[in-house]
Amino acid sequence: MSVRELVVLGTASQVPTRHRNQNGYLLRWDGEGILFDPGEGTQRQMLRAGVAAHDLNRLCVTHFHGDHSLGLAGVIQRINLDRVPHPVTAHYPRSGQRFFDRLRYATAYRESVALAEQPVSGEGGVLAETPSYTLDARRLSHPVESYGYRLVEPDGRRMLPELLAEHGIRGPDVGLLQREGSLRGVTLDDVSEVRRGQRFAFVMDTRLCDGVNELADGCDMLVIESTFLDGDHQLASDHGHLTAGQAARVAAGGGVRHLVLTHFSQRYSDPEEFERQARAAGFTGELTVARDLDRVPVPKRV
Numbered sequence: 001m002s003v004r005e006l007v008v009l010g011t012a013s014q015v016p017t018r019h020r021n022q023n024g025y026l027l028r029w030d031g032e033g034i035l036f037d038p039g040e041g042t043q044r045q046m047l048r049a050g051v052a053a054h055d056l057n058r059l060c061v062t063h064f065h066g067d068h069s070l071g072l073a074g075v076i077q078r079i080n081l082d083r084v085p086h087p088v089t090a091h092y093p094r095s096g097q098r099f100f101d102r103l104r105y106a107t108a109y110r111e112s113v114a115l116a117e118q119p120v121s122g123e124g125g126v127l128a129e130t131p132s133y134t135l136d137a138r139r140l141s142h143p144v145e146s147y148g149y150r151l152v153e154p155d156g157r158r159m160l161p162e163l164l165a166e167h168g169i170r171g172p173d174v175g176l177l178q179r180e181g182s183l184r185g186v187t188l189d190d191v192s193e194v195r196r197g198q199r200f201a202f203v204m205d206t207r208l209c210d211g212v213n214e215l216a217d218g219c220d221m222l223v224i225e226s227t228f229l230d231g232d233h234q235l236a237s238d239h240g241h242l243t244a245g246q247a248a249r250v251a252a253g254g255g256v257r258h259l260v261l262t263h264f265s266q267r268y269s270d271p272e273e274f275e276r277q278a279r280a281a282g283f284t285g286e287l288t289v290a291r292d293l294d295r296v297p298v299p300k301r302v
Helices: 040-048 071-083 094-104 161-166 170-179 208-218 230-239 244-254 272-280
Strands: 005-010 022-031 032-036 056-062 087-090 113-115 124-129 134-139 147-152 156-159 192-195 199-203 220-226 258-262 288-290 295-297
Touching: 005 147, 005 258, 022 040, 022 094, 022 199, 056 071, 056 134, 056 161, 071 094, 087 134, 113 230, 134 220, 147 208, 161 272, 199 208, 208 220, 208 244, 220 244, 272 288
Parallel strands: 032 056, 056 087, 087 113, 199 220, 220 258, 258 288
Antiparallel strands: 005 022, 005 295, 022 032, 124 134, 134 147, 147 199, 156 192
């Protein structure tokens, strides 16, 4: 049985607090694990969340500010220490190659795992295509080069029992029709409909820009920064961030089903205010104000 869930390892912005570690987010997707933005302390948070180095297949870094990348050194060394048996691929802004190299080789250790480097540049684009998803990236707007990431599952087919019965197709013939595309003059289009693939997006430090909206469009789950509350919108813009209301309007405009707000400034003590402002901005879907060690399931297909 496939598992698709977000494991939240850290939700603070630049400065960790007593209750919030720096960033870290693991997406479990059909037996693969994609680790986004491992900040300082991620390796310990993985232990607390029951996440092992063997669970990791990709490392995706949005940008090279410390709260989004300082944990890379420990995570990469742990991947090698545990001799992860499968290849691991790292995606990150090409402009930050010198930072990635420094973190990858921060101290002496024995390399035992093939860590592939596939950096992102320009406006982004498709990074990987697997049977389970396509991974692409979009350029964001931040003082340093930053990218958001998006997974899109290939569309499938949903068989319609009433139409199968109408055409007299049952039992093993259903599987045969699915494999062959037609059976006794009946096509898949006659007895099924397109089942849109699930979509997940991860958007960190950015102002409002085209890339944010492109990533969020039609997502089943959007994980997005809301560093500031709306009263500090000018501060957010000056530093290249979003407010709770801005993030919620992006989600509402994109038809997002489940909005996950995270990356909170330490200046705020009431996390419920982020939810209140997101609702006031017009988002009516499922909403999670993330806490460290939350496990948030990707919504089931409709």
